[in-house]
Amino acid sequence: MSRQIGEVILDLKNVSLAFGGVKALTDISFDVREHEIRAIIGPNGAGKSSMLNVINGVYRPQQGEIILRGQHFSKMNPFKAAKAGISRTFQNIALFKGMNVIDNLMTGRNLKIRSNLIQQAFWWGPARREELAHRAKVEQVIDFLEIQHIRKTPVGRLPYGLQKRVDLGRALAMEPSILLLDEPMAGMNVEEKQDMCRFILDVNDQFGTTIVLIEHDMAVVMDISDRVVVLDYGRKIGDGDPDEVRASPEVISAYLGASH
Amino acid sequence: MLYRENGQFKTSYAADQQIFPIAQDRWAIVGILVFAFIGVPLLVDEYLFRAILIPFLILSLAALGVNILVGFCGQITLGAGAFMAVGAYAAYNFHIRVDGIPLLVSFLLGGLTSAAVGIFFGIPSLRVRGLYLAVATLAAQFFTDWVFLRVPWFTDNASSGSVSVSNLQVLAWQIDAPVDKYLFCLAFLVVFALLAKNMTRSAIGRQWMAIRDMDVAAEVIGIRPLFAKLSAFAVSSFFVGTAGALWGFIHLASWEPAAFSVDRSFQLLFMVIIGGLGSIMGSFFGAAFIVILPIALNQFLPALGGLFGVTISTAGISHAELIIFGALIIFFLIKEPHGIARLWSTGKEKLRLWPFPH
Amino acid sequence: MGFFLETLIGGLMAGMLYSLVALGFVLIFKASGVFNFAQGAMVLFAALAMARFSAWIPQWLGIDSRFLANTVAFLLAGALMFVVAWLIERLVLRHLVNQEGATLLMATLGIAYVLEGVGTSVFGSDIYKIDVGMPKEPVMILEGAFEGGLLINKEDFVAALIAGVLVGLLALFFQKTSTGRALRAVADDHQAAQSIGIPLNRIWVIVWCVAGVVALVAGVIWGSKLGVQFSLATVALRGLPVVILGGLTSIPGAIIGGLIIGVGEKLSEVYLGPMIGGGIEIWFAYQLALVFLLFRPQGLFGEKIIDRV
Numbered sequence: 050m051s052r053q054i055g056e057v058i059l060d061l062k063n064v065s066l067a068f069g070g071v072k073a074l075t076d077i078s079f080d081v082r083e084h085e086i087r088a089i090i091g092p093n094g095a096g097k098s099s100m101l102n103v104i105n106g107v108y109r110p111q112q113g114e115i116i117l118r119g120q121h122f123s124k125m126n127p128f129k130a131a132k133a134g135i136s137r138t139f140q141n142i143a144l145f146k147g148m149n150v151i152d153n154l155m156t157g158r159n160l161k162i163r164s165n166l167i168q169q170a171f172w173w174g175p176a177r178r179e180e181l182a183h184r185a186k187v188e189q190v191i192d193f194l195e196i197q198h199i200r201k202t203p204v205g206r207l208p209y210g211l212q213k214r215v216d217l218g219r220a221l222a223m224e225p226s227i228l229l230l231d232e233p234m235a236g237m238n239v240e241e242k243q244d245m246c247r248f249i250l251d252v253n254d255q256f257g258t259t260i261v262l263i264e265h266d267m268a269v270v271m272d273i274s275d276r277v278v279v280l281d282y283g284r285k286i287g288d289g290d291p292d293e294v295r296a297s298p299e300v301i302s303a304y305l306g307a308s309h
Numbered sequence: 310m311l312y313r314e315n316g317q318f319k320t321s322y323a324a325d326q327q328i329f330p331i332a333q334d335r336w337a338i339v340g341i342l343v344f345a346f347i348g349v350p351l352l353v354d355e356y357l358f359r360a361i362l363i364p365f366l367i368l369s370l371a372a373l374g375v376n377i378l379v380g381f382c383g384q385i386t387l388g389a390g391a392f393m394a395v396g397a398y399a400a401y402n403f404h405i406r407v408d409g410i411p412l413l414v415s416f417l418l419g420g421l422t423s424a425a426v427g428i429f430f431g432i433p434s435l436r437v438r439g440l441y442l443a444v445a446t447l448a449a450q451f452f453t454d455w456v457f458l459r460v461p462w463f464t465d466n467a468s469s470g471s472v473s474v475s476n477l478q479v480l481a482w483q484i485d486a487p488v489d490k491y492l493f494c495l496a497f498l499v500v501f502a503l504l505a506k507n508m509t510r511s512a513i514g515r516q517w518m519a520i521r522d523m524d525v526a527a528e529v530i531g532i533r534p535l536f537a538k539l540s541a542f543a544v545s546s547f548f549v550g551t552a553g554a555l556w557g558f559i560h561l562a563s564w565e566p567a568a569f570s571v572d573r574s575f576q577l578l579f580m581v582i583i584g585g586l587g588s589i590m591g592s593f594f595g596a597a598f599i600v601i602l603p604i605a606l607n608q609f610l611p612a613l614g615g616l617f618g619v620t621i622s623t624a625g626i627s628h629a630e631l632i633i634f635g636a637l638i639i640f641f642l643i644k645e646p647h648g649i650a651r652l653w654s655t656g657k658e659k660l661r662l663w664p665f666p667h
Numbered sequence: 668m669g670f671f672l673e674t675l676i677g678g679l680m681a682g683m684l685y686s687l688v689a690l691g692f693v694l695i696f697k698a699s700g701v702f703n704f705a706q707g708a709m710v711l712f713a714a715l716a717m718a719r720f721s722a723w724i725p726q727w728l729g730i731d732s733r734f735l736a737n738t739v740a741f742l743l744a745g746a747l748m749f750v751v752a753w754l755i756e757r758l759v760l761r762h763l764v765n766q767e768g769a770t771l772l773m774a775t776l777g778i779a780y781v782l783e784g785v786g787t788s789v790f791g792s793d794i795y796k797i798d799v800g801m802p803k804e805p806v807m808i809l810e811g812a813f814e815g816g817l818l819i820n821k822e823d824f825v826a827a828l829i830a831g832v833l834v835g836l837l838a839l840f841f842q843k844t845s846t847g848r849a850l851r852a853v854a855d856d857h858q859a860a861q862s863i864g865i866p867l868n869r870i871w872v873i874v875w876c877v878a879g880v881v882a883l884v885a886g887v888i889w890g891s892k893l894g895v896q897f898s899l900a901t902v903a904l905r906g907l908p909v910v911i912l913g914g915l916t917s918i919p920g921a922i923i924g925g926l927i928i929g930v931g932e933k934l935s936e937v938y939l940g941p942m943i944g945g946g947i948e949i950w951f952a953y954q955l956a957l958v959f960l961l962f963r964p965q966g967l968f969g970e971k972i973i974d975r976v
């Protein structure tokens with residue numbers, strides 16, 4: 050691979066998060082380096098999704114801090130995170146069901162839109178030109194993900210695997226510098242998984258996008274990630290490159306031993 | 310000519326992003342507009358203008374506004390009548406208090422006032438959703454009901470809030486005869502419908518729909534719920550308020566707050582649900598349905614009674630109307646919860662494939 | 668001080684009735700996710716039935732006793748509300764499972780129109796009286812404690828008492844009986860409840876029936892106070908702020924919310940009303956609920972829910 054793993058771009062320090070009595074995350078620290086693929090693994094309910102939600106501000110941790118490119122935050126908010134170039138996909142697909150594929154991807158361009166409501170209402174020069182320019186960008190994403198044939202289909206009608214792909218497309222349309230993927234391959238067949246793996250590697254390789262990935266399929270994780278964090282019951286029980294993690298006795302007993 | 314899009318290849322994204330990408334649709338709409346502006350005034354009598362066409366046009370405009378908020382942005386409102394009232398009374402105040410203000414300007418200012426009030430009453434939408442919000446919007450309804458009834462300044466000290474306007478004119482055009490009123494409202498509706506269509510096919514519309522479909526994901530993608538929701542409230546209230554001004558000035562000419570009661574709000578919500586949530590076209594269908602139904606029943610019931618040799622009293626008719634109206638609404642919700650617009654589009658889909666159905 | 672207390676008590680008594688109507692809303696919402704806008708029409712319908720039955724029954728059955736006639740009329744009206752509930756389940760709800768909240772809400776508006784239409788066609792559309800012998804004269808209480816004592820409207824007091832008892836009974840029914848437990852199970856999770864064999868359709872008939880009885884009692888109380896007329900249908904709109912204040916799914920919320928709104932309305936009408944012109948109680952209740960919502964969107968007793976993604 051041509052890419053060069055860089056400095057720490059995102060650093061989480063002692064993050065704790067609880068819902069009422071449920072401790073979703075307890076004192077978690079780990080970092081993510083620029084251009085790397087960082088995997089988070091762990092059994093169901095370990096707090097993986099919560100971790101991503103803390104990173105892009107959907108959940109607010111009670112303790113700890115998030116350091117993004119040297120800036121300290123005690124909590125994020127989703128809009129700030131998006132502005133900072135973080136985008137994500139969701140475990141339970143969160144597409145805009147009433148819109149077609151193109152429009153879903155176009156929402157990903159939202160932060161880059163400059164024309165205002167009035168100009169849009171009159172389909173005024175700048176608004177129209179912008180619409181076309183972003184459409185062209187979105188078509189690039191569509192080509193990249195090989196979903197040309199469904200571009201006008203309402204996403205609610207698509208099969209699960211394709212919805213996952215559109216979800217990724219919407220995140221990519223934002224041209225993120227950090228991409229958070231929550232189980233992008235869950236529920237897919239082997240072929241779909243291979244496609245998805247390829248897309249993830251291509252994104253990382255071609256655009257240098259930093260990727261934080263939650264995935265259950267160990268083979269995939271070991272294959273494509275540079276470093277792995279292991280969570281169990283909201284605690285971090287392992288952190289390192291795939292081989293290290295695979296060899297750690299604690300990880301083996303807690304995670305690999307558990308059924309999932 | 311057959312309804313086909315075969316052979317109509319798009320060579321640019323601009324062509325693909327037109328309002329009516331299919332040529333036949335473009336021709337149809339041109340035909341309808343020509344007929345509406347030229348044919349109808351030649352053919353139609355006064356009663357039809359007054360009883361059906363003018364109310365239909367104005368309520369379509371209001372329904373369009375309600376649909377932007379409810380259908381596109383997913384924020385249920387039971388207070389649309391309030392914004393019609395604000396639009397009407399605000400326009401009235403501009404009309405009588407500012408010397409020589411052009412009629413169009415007072416209408417637009419009425420709409421803008423309504424938009425401002427809409428933003429204010431939209432604030433709860435930032436905190437609550439769904440039915441809670443629906444009830445919260447009733448606050449707007451009851452508050453404006455009270456304001457226009459009890460605060461004399463707004464109605465120029467008229468008792469019980471009844472006001473009237475006369476001698477309306479735009480430039481040199483005297484808007485007196487039903488046909489003039491009709492053309493005036495029609496022009497408004499066409500312009501506003503175009504604006505609505507433009508908004509819903511550009512970034513702002515996508516923001517609204519994203520908030521409607523999945524608000525958390527929308528925020529994550531960089532859409533600010535505050536702006537998206539309040540802009541929907543503002544635009545919606547602007548439309549509804551302008552419709553209110555038209556309703557008061559053009560349709561009624563003299564009115565009191567009861568013209569914009571909670572029943573009106575329900576009626577507008579019916580229109581968009583029966584017509585089709587999130588569909589510009591649906592707003593027209595819904596308005597037509599709701600405007601025509603009571604009139605049709607009113608004609609039809611006595612005739613039906615006559616057929617069986619029963620005379621139905623006026624009170625009887627109005628009760629029966631209520632029952633049939635309610636029953637039809639329920640029937641409709643059960644049979645086609647996505648509204649007439651959905652029937653329309655499935656119909657078109659079939660036509661496109663005809664005569665070779667899959 | 669005495670005047671303030673009088674107002675306060677008046678508010679609490681009016682609030683009890685709001686609690687009752689709100690409870691009707693909450694029950695139906697919990698069990699079927701339907702926001703029942705027809706509650707007001709049900710109040711009107713039940714009150715009409717009661718008023719007319721109590722006038723007709725002495726003729727039909729030749730009963731002389733007012734009390735007996737009223738009892739029979741009440742039972743008949745109750746039975747009628749059961750039929751209404753059954754029909755609503757059969758003809759409407761059953762066909763609208765899994766529809767969106769807004770669609771269901773519209774459907775209940777449809778139901779409201781039908782009920783109003785049928786009610787006025789069958790029972791007539793004049794103003795009728797319900798005379799169940801509610802005491803009309805005011806009484807003086809706590810004369811020792813205050814100068815001049817407190818003037819309490821006996822009718823309101825009896826009404827509040829009845830409403831209070833009914834509210835208590837319903838709360839008990841919900842907590843203690845097996846049907847009540849089934850109801851709560853349905854409220855928590857429709858699918859799960861169905862999978863362990865709780866018949867949803869029957870539950871719906873039951874809650875609508877209970878809501879019908881609530882409507883009947885409210886109708887009788889309001890009807891005997893204000894006369895049975897069309898405006899009764901709008902009275903229920905005044906129960907709505909209560910539900911958003913208390914939370915759509917909380918029974919204690921409905922009860923406390925009702926009392927808060929009742930008191931708020933009366934105090935605002937008496938102390939704020941003269942300053943800004945009368946008739947403010949309707950919107951005031953809504954604004955009160957709104958302001959409250961801004962600070963506690965989950966309502967009085969609702970738990971804060973963070974969306975899962």
Ligand SMILES: Nc1ncnc2c1ncn2[C@@H]1O[C@H](COP(=O)(O)OP(=O)(O)O)[C@@H](O)[C@H]1O
Binds near residue numbers: 091093976
């Ligand atoms: N929004 C929420 N409200 C309440 N509890 C939550 C919420 N999100 C997650 N949890 C709880 O936090 C824990 C971790 O969940 P999650 O992060 O989804 O785990 P994972 O993604 O590893 O399967 C679980 O016990 C879950 O029930």
Ligand SMILES: [Mg+2]
Binds near residue numbers: 097
């Ligand atoms: Mg998860």
